[in-house]
Amino acid sequence: GLVGGGKGGSALLDLLLDWPGAKVVIVADPLPDALGIQKAKALGIPTAAHHLEVFAYPLDLVLEVTGQPAVLDDLLRAEPSSVEVIGAGSLRFFWDLLESLRARTRDLQALGEVGQAVSSTLDLPTVLTTIVARAVELSGAYGGVIYEHDEATHELQVRAAHRIEQEHFEVLRAAPHRLGEGAVGRAAATRAPVQVPDILDAREVVPTKTWPILARSGYRSLLAVPLLREQRILGGLVVWRQEPGSFSTEVVNLLQAFATQSVLAIQNALLFHEIEEKGRQLEMASKHKSQF
Numbered sequence: 001g002l003v004g005g006g007k008g009g010s011a012l013l014d015l016l017l018d019w020p021g022a023k024v025v026i027v028a029d030p031l032p033d034a035l036g037i038q039k040a041k042a043l044g045i046p047t048a049a050h051h052l053e054v055f056a057y058p059l060d061l062v063l064e065v066t067g068q069p070a071v072l073d074d075l076l077r078a079e080p081s082s083v084e085v086i087g088a089g090s091l092r093f094f095w096d097l098l099e100s101l102r103a104r105t106r107d108l109q110a111l112g113e114v115g116q117a118v119s120s121t122l123d124l125p126t127v128l129t130t131i132v133a134r135a136v137e138l139s140g141a142y143g144g145v146i147y148e149h150d151e152a153t154h155e156l157q158v159r160a161a162h163r164i165e166q167e168h169f170e171v172l173r174a175a176p177h178r179l180g181e182g183a184v185g186r187a188a189a190t191r192a193p194v195q196v197p198d199i200l201d202a203r204e205v206v207p208t209k210t211w212p213i214l215a216r217s218g219y220r221s222l223l224a225v226p227l228l229r230e231q232r233i234l235g236g237l238v239v240w241r242q243e244p245g246s247f248s249t250e251v252v253n254l255l256q257a258f259a260t261q262s263v264l265a266i267q268n269a270l271l272f273h274e275i276e277e278k279g280r281q282l283e284m285a286s287k288h289k290s291q292f
Contacts, residue, residue, distance in 0.1 A: 001054035003075065004065035004088075005029030005036030005047075012065055012091075013039060026057045029066075052078055064088055122272040128160035131262045132237065136162050138258055139223065139251050141239035145172060146227075147184055148235045154179050156188060156236055164240075168213050175209040182207045183224040184236040191231065193252050194224045198244040220244040223252065225259045227266070234263055 002009055002016070005027055013036050016022050027040040028048040037047050048054065051071050054062055055078060062079070064072050067088040075085045121127060132146040143163035147156040155176040161169045177185040183205055187194040196202045198221060199214050206214060214222075219240040227235040237259055241247075247255075 001026045001028070001057060001059045001062045002036065002065065003028045003051045003054060003062060003071065004067075005031065005034030005038075005040070006066075007035060008067075008088075009034070009036035009065045010039055012063065017043075025059050026054045028054050051075060055080060055083065059083060061086065063091065065091065122269050124266075124269040124272075125160065127265050127269045129162070131265070132160050133162040135225075135237050135255060135258060135262075136239050139239045139247065139255050140241075141223070142219070142242050144237065144239035145169075146235060146237055147177070147188075149188060149227075149233045150176075156184055159235070165217060168217055171210060171213050175207060177207065179233070182210070183222055184226075184238050187224040187226045188233045188236050191226050191228055191233075193226075193256060195246055195252075196222045197246045200244075214240070218242050221247070223247045223255065225252075225255050227259050227263050229263050229267060234266060237262075 002013060002024060006029070009027070009029065013024060013027065016024050024040070024045055026046050026048060027036055028051045029037050030049050031037065032049070040047050046057065051064075051066075052074060054075075060083060062075060062083060062085045064075055064085060064087045066072075072085070072087040076087075079085045121130075128146050128148075132144050135146075136142070136144045143161070145158050145161040145164065148159045149156055153176075155178055157176040158169065158172045161172075179185050180189040183194045183196050186205070194205075196205050199206055199211070199219055203211055220242055221244050222238055222240045224236055224238045226233060227237060237255065239255070
């Protein structure tokens with residue numbers, strides 16, 4: 001049950017409605033025009049004018065968000081043994097927990113949707129293009145590229161991009177990174193994400209050939225994440241923003257999880273390409289054999 005239908009109560013109601021398994025059975029507030037009351041009525045949730053009416057409903061928990069000591073005292077005196085009452089002063093931890101759970105649920109849903117999109121094809125160029133586009137979307141970035149690691153040359157070569165100028169793409173393609181070089185090279189070599197909070201102040205991290213065009217294109221910060229398969233380097237993802245500053249821990253973790261998920265799709269596409277190529281070779285060998 002929720003006691004208090006003002007702005008705080010309305011915001012908490014939104015959080016509770018987004019929490020899987022939670023059910024709000026009653027919202028109480030003496031003001032019939034309170035935002036939380038109106039929202040509850042629109043959703044078909046019972047409402048009440050007096051805070052003690054919440055105990056007429058089957059519930060396990062009452063959240064008091066009015067901040068009024070008298071209301072909390074009334075609830076604590078009247079609460080049944082089977083019901084817990086949490087006052088406004090103690091709600092911060094509960095609120096933070098709900099926010100964290102909602103964000104985590106949202107991220108998992110996004111990863112699931114992205115995973116389906118990435119795995120919907122075995123065409124390698126399409127897989128790579130989809131991965132970088134979704135990485136940009138998940139991280140809230142402006143644009144990005146995906147690199148493939150060439151084990152023979154130990155270089156990282158651009159394979160696909162999303163929302164970057166063709167000139168920029170051609171410069172990147174003509175200037176592959178060696179392991180340890182640039183943000184993506186460092187990410188691959190250390191097998192960990194690398195951030196550049198301000199590209200304009202980090203010329204030692206951004207290769208000389210690409211720094212001018214990054215600056216000219218208005219990019220100010222970037223995040224590079226390695227693509228790994230059991231510590232084997234397959235490539236790297238780089239996303240750019242047009243604002244300086246670090247990416248949040250949540251975004252970094254989300255992009256790492258997405259990179260891990262993407263590796264399987266890349267390997268499936270590579271395997272499919274290899275099987276197709278061998279099939280073509282066998283077909284050509286068979287044709288040559290039949291000519292003798």
